Amino acid sequence: MKRILFLLLLICVPMMGQNNALFEKANEAYNNGNYPEAVSRYTEVLKNGEESAELYFNLGNAHYKLNYIAESVYNFEKALLLDPTDKTIKNNLEFASNMVIDDIKVIPKSGLSNFITNAISIFSFNGWAWIAILGVVIFSVLFLLYYFSIASKWKRVFFTVAISAVIISFVSLIFAFYLSSVTQNKEFAIVFAEEVSVRNEPNLRGNELFLLHEGTKVQILNTFQNWVELELVNGSTGWMDKSSIKFL
Structure with a gap:
């Protein structure tokens, strides 16, 4: 087993060093305005099995400088998949999308469906999952306080808030699974x-x-x-x- 791990280290460590060197050379080419070379070196890093939001973002920028519309949009979209909260990626994707000939307008949803969609979209899958976990923790603490409390007034308060925490946790769990399902099916x-x-x-x-x-x-x-x-x-x-x- 130790020999296998040692062999893996011998293979992976040099490869990581090679990818880092290629990435730095690509960045240097980009900064010098040599965008074709930058694209070539960034692509070589991808072919070596390395993926990151930064790599796709830089590749998208290089394609954008060369006016390669599809390649630029594609790589910004890939970067956004790996880092959905990065505002710089979103901004550059918007710039690239403005170069696209097809100006397709989103048809807004209306009524209850739109309200539910907007409510679910407030947080990501991970966000709703953490809210669900937090709700369970709060319920557990409040239930213990309810169980050991003597005063009936505090018992009612702890019980009411604990039930509310359970409901919030349950709804958050549903939202999390819904977002996961939508993402996987699209x-x-x-x-x-x-x-x-x-x-x-x-x-x-x-x-x-x-x-x-x-x-x-x-x-x-x-x-x-x-x-x-x-x-x-x-x-x-x-x-x-x-x-x-x-x-x-």
Whole structure:
């Protein structure tokens, strides 16, 4: 076992050093305005199995400087997946998205559905999970205080707050699982073709519904042979050639 661990260290440590050296050289190339070289070296780090929000972010910036729209959007999206709270990544993604030809407006939801969606989106999956755990802890403490309390007045207070903590914990748990389910069931991709037709059927005989251009983000609903069924943020759906996109 020790020999195996030693061999793994011999393999991994030099690789990490090599990736760090490549990353620094890529940064140097970027700072010197040599964006093609920066892209090449950042990509080489990715091929070596290294992934990070910073790496994708820098690669997105290099592509942006070269006016490679799809590549820029794609890498900023990848960076955001690894670090969803980073405001700089969000800002640069917005800049890159402004270069996309397709200006697709989000259709806002209304009524109760919109209220629930906004309420759930206040926190991330981890945020709701921590609230649920905190609720259980508070309930446990208050239940002990209720059990050992002598005064009936304090018993009522501890009992009421403890029940409230349980309810909050239960609701938070539901929200956490809902967010997890939504995230796992949704698959997105970026259009890499300069222009591609979206049809009503998964074949070339289908009627053309609309055109999409490089850099547009789509949600993948289904796949059939060399075709994917997609949905846009405005609710439009259709089929397009699978080779025209790159999955996130």
